[in-house]
Amino acid sequence: MFDSEKSRRGKSLTAAFVRNIKEPGKYHDGNGTGLFLRVDKTGTKFWVQRITFGGKRHELGVGSPPVVSLAEAREKAFENKRTVRRGGNPLTEKRRARLEEMNFAQVVDKYLEAKLSEFRSEKHRKQWRSTLDTYAKPVIGSDPIGQISPADVLRVLEPIWETKTETATRLRQRIEAVFSWAIASELRQTENPARWKGNLSEMLPKPSKVKKSQNFPALSLKDAPRWWAALTKRDGMAARALQFTCLTASRSGEVRGMAWDEVDLDAALWVIPAERMKARREHREPLTPGAVSLLRSLPRLKRSPYVFFAPQGGMLSDMSLSAVMRRMHEAEVKTNQPGFLDVRSGRPAVPHGLRSTFRDWAAESGEERDLAEIALSHDVGSAVERAYRRSDMLDRRRRMMARWERYLLKGSPLNH
Structure with a gap:
């Protein structure tokens, strides 16, 4: 001593x-x-x-x-x-107090370190961080995780709740997930301040009451054959990817991420793995004769797995397909034509809107609703019905997609 x-x-x-x-x-x-x-x-x-x-x-x-x-x-x-x-x-x-001194921004970083690998794509990972960085961190980023209240979360959400409802809804869910992780990790002792039911639901209107239509501008059905003819005259990998997107009524991300090992040209079949699908389940896409011919005409890059590859061998960007559609519209306008506009909004059509064009064609031409919905990889029927349905109706969808192709090529009458 x-x-x-x-x-x-x-x-x-x-x-x-x-x-x-x-x-x-x-x-x-x-x-x-x-x-x-x-x-x-x-x-x-x-x-x-x-x-x-x-x-x-x-x-x-x-x-x-x-x-x-x-x-x-x-x-x-x-x-x-x-x-x-x-x-x-x-x-x-003492340990609890030290942990609760971590601020929201620090906890977000730790949460993403632990959970990012679970997100389905790089784009999704970037979106996750981006929404929190843009809207949450400027408001509560420096606040201790243990001291943030529902009123604080409300300050984040209120400015965009009615103007950007879908974004705000996702943001609330992401903030809630961060707090749930913090509570499970003993970084916070009190209840989740971003919880909806019995909490924020009492202070904000339901998203369904304020959500404005956010449909993607779709190509008018009557303009589809003319648009298709103009597209086939364009060069470039993005133009070919856009053709394939239209022929298959697929999402552009599914097409841009398409790898050669997913395709069987002899069987005229494209199998998209579950991890690349929005619904998180495998989807079989029958390929029309035109789609198979298009794929056979494409060059292959040994260092790239992608069917529609970018100049450096990576995946095409979403903007590359959008740029093709924008230039097509602008070319029409320069010749004193109206261009390729969405009938409802009057805005120029975009790639994702081609799925709506296909759905309009299916409805107008009398195609079975379930066939069209499965072609779009949408859920059909209740969970119980889906559990008992064993068939994805591949052969019947193959015939339907062939009819869709014929309409694009010739603008044939909307019946069969």
């Missing part, structure tokens, strides 16, 4: 003593809390509290001067004594 420890017993420390003492030793505060100042051989000073709980004697760090003053060290020591008197564990509460 240090001599200095003996000499200070029973005496209270003073701020001046704490500031000036340089001799190594332990200097007790003498106030019954077990608090003492430890000075090591280098002159570095530490506040330590000797305290018994759980049947064992412990020494707890309480900080270091001058960052933690004598008065602050005493208050922390008294609080630890009060915690023990209540039957608590100061070590556990």
Whole structure:
């Protein structure tokens, strides 16, 4: 035991003593809390509290001067004594307080480190982080995770709840997921402030009540054959990908990510794996004669697995297909034509709207609803009905897609 420890017993420390003492030793505060100042051989000073709980004697760090003053060290020591008197564990509460000091932005980073691998695509991963960075972090990013309330989350959501309802809904779900992870990781002790039911639902209108139509501008059905003829005259991999997207009524992401090992040209079949599908289940796409011919005409790049590859061998960007449609529309307008517009909104058609064009054709030409919905990889019927349905009606869909191709090629009458 240090001599200095003996000499200070029973005496209270003073701020001046704490500031000036340089001799190594332990200097007790003498106030019954077990608090003492430890000075090591280098002159570095530490506040330590000797305290018994759980049947064992412990020494707890309480900080270091001058960052933690004598008065602050005493208050922390008294609080630890009060915690023990209540039957608590100061070590556990100290750890909890330290964790709850992490701010929302830090917790988002830790959450994404743990969960990013579960997201289905790089695009989805970027969207996840982007929405939180754009809307949540500027408002609550620096707030301690344990102190954020429903009112704070409301400040994030209210500005975009009615103007960007779909984005706001996804943002709320993502914030809720971050808090759920924080609670499970013991970074937060109180309930989830982003929970909808019985919480934010009482302060915000239902998304279904305020959501505005966000349908993608679709190519008019009557314009489809003319648009198709113009498309076939365009060069480039993006134009070919757009043709294939239209022939199969697929999502552009499914086409852009298409790999040669998913295709059987002899069987005229494209099998899209579950991890690349929005519904997270495998989808079999029958290929029309025109689709097979298009694929056979494409060059192959040894260093790239993609059917429709970008100049450097990677995946085509979503914007590359959109650019083809935009240039087609602009070319029409330059010749004093109306261009390729959505009938309802009057906006230029976009690639994803081609799926709506196909659906309009199917309805107008009398195709069976279920066939068309399965072709679009939509859920058909109840969960029970889907569980008992064994067939994806591939052969019947093959005939339907061949009729769709004939309409594009010739603009044939909408019946068969």
